[in-house]
Amino acid sequence: MRDPKNARSGRLRTRGRGVSAPGVSENGRDGGYNAGIAVFSYIIGGIIVWSLIGWGLDNLWGTRWIVLAGALLGALGGFYLSHMHGLTSSREKAGDHRAASGPSKDGNTNAK
Template identity: 75%
Template structure:
């Protein structure tokens, strides 16, 4: 059986990495950063797009509040998309295994 932690050797990498952030491939060393940037992009992109739609509707209909509703809708929609893509869960790894929650396997080497 193939060891899932030794993916670096199969892909030509010279060193092993631990687990990566949810939704990000294991070959990428900046998994948490990339997942965070994806969440940020979804939320900010949703706010910008829906605010512009609300601004246009405000202009056409002569109102002032639809732009704010659009910004709120965009933020909620961006968070929903990032959640549906699995980028906001901190308790799962890329392989859909639960994250380690107990003591480390190396024993009490860091205990004081």
């Protein structure tokens, strides 16, 4: 028989604790695909929202450049939010393994 305490979802178990950013697991490691989707949505969402604000101001004031400034501001704001939530940090968080750059240290192991 299942224990009802363990049958609850992870969302219920995190009550009372600080909620991490979208795409980041409870232990602070990056979420890989989920973190990428969160960064993408922050940036695209920022572009859409601030472009619409700029479009409205352009129509109100009779200008044509505020929509572009709004899109740029939205992209920068989305990247800033994702950076502040820890979604754009280095890959060292996910296991302290970095991709090897350059030849391997043990010789020509990949040579045929």
